[in-house]
Amino acid sequence: MKPAAFAYAAPTLVAEVLDLLARYGADARVLAGGQTLGPMLNMRMVTPSVLIDINRLTDLQSIVLAGSGAMMGAQVRQRDALESDIVGRTVPLLRDVLPYVGHYQTRNRGTVCGSIAHADPTAELPLALLTLKGTVHLASAKRRRQVAAADFFLGVLTTARQQDEFIVAVEWPNATPRARFAFEEVSVAHVAVVACAAGAEINDAGIVTRLDIGLTGISDRPLAIDTWPYLNAKPGPAWRKDIAACVRSTLPYVDDLHASAAYRRHVAGFLVERCLAEVVAMAPGEERVVR
Amino acid sequence: MIVDAQEEITVSFTLNGRKVSGRCQPRVHLADFLRHHCNMTGTHVGCEHGVCGACTVLVDGRAMRSCLLYAVQAQDLQISTVEGLAQGPHLSKLQEEFRNYFALQCGFCTPGILMSAVDFLQSNSDPCEADVRNMLSGHLCRCTGYDAIVKAILAASK
Numbered sequence: 001m002k003p004a005a006f007a008y009a010a011p012t013l014v015a016e017v018l019d020l021l022a023r024y025g026a027d028a029r030v031l032a033g034g035q036t037l038g039p040m041l042n043m044r045m046v047t048p049s050v051l052i053d054i055n056r057l058t059d060l061q062s063i064v065l066a067g068s069g070a071m072m073g074a075q076v077r078q079r080d081a082l083e084s085d086i087v088g089r090t091v092p093l094l095r096d097v098l099p100y101v102g103h104y105q106t107r108n109r110g111t112v113c114g115s116i117a118h119a120d121p122t123a124e125l126p127l128a129l130l131t132l133k134g135t136v137h138l139a140s141a142k143r144r145r146q147v148a149a150a151d152f153f154l155g156v157l158t159t160a161r162q163q164d165e166f167i168v169a170v171e172w173p174n175a176t177p178r179a180r181f182a183f184e185e186v187s188v189a190h191v192a193v194v195a196c197a198a199g200a201e202i203n204d205a206g207i208v209t210r211l212d213i214g215l216t217g218i219s220d221r222p223l224a225i226d227t228w229p230y231l232n233a234k235p236g237p238a239w240r241k242d243i244a245a246c247v248r249s250t251l252p253y254v255d256d257l258h259a260s261a262a263y264r265r266h267v268a269g270f271l272v273e274r275c276l277a278e279v280v281a282m283a284p285g286e287e288r289v290v291r
Numbered sequence: 292m293i294v295d296a297q298e299e300i301t302v303s304f305t306l307n308g309r310k311v312s313g314r315c316q317p318r319v320h321l322a323d324f325l326r327h328h329c330n331m332t333g334t335h336v337g338c339e340h341g342v343c344g345a346c347t348v349l350v351d352g353r354a355m356r357s358c359l360l361y362a363v364q365a366q367d368l369q370i371s372t373v374e375g376l377a378q379g380p381h382l383s384k385l386q387e388e389f390r391n392y393f394a395l396q397c398g399f400c401t402p403g404i405l406m407s408a409v410d411f412l413q414s415n416s417d418p419c420e421a422d423v424r425n426m427l428s429g430h431l432c433r434c435t436g437y438d439a440i441v442k443a444i445l446a447a448s449k
Binding site for chain 1 (some may be wrong): 292293294295296297300312317318319320323339340341344347350353354355357358359360361363364381407411412425426429430442
């Protein structure tokens with residue numbers, strides 16, 4: 001399959017990208033790694049008149065520690081994020097999740113910000129950003145703004161990004177020294193049917209003081225649950241079962257050709273229980289073995 | 292600068308150590324450029340949407356789908372294809388192990404898998420079977436059942 005004809009621009013400055021987006025907006029697409037946009041172009045599911053290739057930009061390639069989080073520029077490849085010391089030290093959940101993203105060959109080219117921009121409802125990186133309460137940094141010729149992950153993912157391949165904006169970076173909050181994380185996924189051919197990410201802090205008395213749980217693959221976007229009813233508790237088996245029951249009863253589950261809603265509901269509860277058992281069993285800050 | 296959709300632009304890059312150049316529209320993907328403009332037909336075109344892995348080449352040393360890169364994006368980069376692996380009549384160690392283990396039948400997927408394995412072995416000096424199978428999840432082979440490919444790559448890593 002060959003893409004429909006498109007005009008091509010390869011700017012070297014962010015300002016040029018913003019000018020092009022201001023001029024072409026809805027008719028343009030930003031090309032980063034192209035590991036999901038490429039297939040859509042080749043299958044002519046999208047036919048932009050202008051492709052704005054950001055691979056020649058020189059200043060969005062780095063991961064830097066900025067105050068409360070790791071700022072990851074638009075050109076950071078998934079493989080580089082996986083191999084980054086900063087990610088390993090400060091965003092351990094992201095390090096756990098990245099091996100599940102695509103394949104070795106697509107991680108070599110695909111970017112972290114590109115996966116966030118694409119907002120596939122089965123993708124692991126949007127789930128991780130939502131669970132960690134990360135932030136998307138958007139820029140247009142008119143303004144720069146930051147959008148919380150919870151407000152960014154709006155539906156299937158749909159985000160809060162406006163047509164003249166592009167994602168210059170995503171910000172991953174630093175894990176606290178007491179934080180523990182887990183990630184579990186049930187997939188078919190490496191595409192998540194259900195995936196769950198969890199983060200928790202447990203104090204010296206064994207009481208849960210912070211809890212974040214997100215799920216994806218179940219709906220049109222990644223979803224986080226309200227965890228406040230489960231704080232200030234001892235994290236035993238009954239506590240885990242209560243949370244799994246809440247996940248099964250309160251979240252929406254889609255039926256599609258990959259799995260029934262009933263199956264997804266069952267698996268979601270199971271994965272939540274498993275993630276919670278993992279975070280409770282870990283010592284604070286313990287490294288999880290990546291499979 | 293914007294290249295118009297119908298406009299042909301000159302693309303130059305290093306292919307297996309030699310400078311090549313040709314003219315094409317922006318929509319021509321790298322795999323087609325290699326095959327039709329460079330006459331390097333070792334890179335195979337299978338699904339053309341990034342799933343099968345047959346078109347995998349090295350771009351600045353990293354294994355990538357050449358159907359998901361447009362030739363214009365390869366400007367000034369280093370591209371390596373299966374044609375660059377053997378030295379004259381002498382197969383590379385990886386290719387020898389593919390022969391020893393009968394790790395191919397029809398050979399359609401083989402060039403892509405070889406290029407992935409070159410990158411993979413450069414960054415994983417002592418991989419286990421699970422690592423190799425994980426890397427191979429990015430390739431489809433309908434002949435071998437993968438076992439012989441796994442064995443060949445593990446043997447090449449020793």
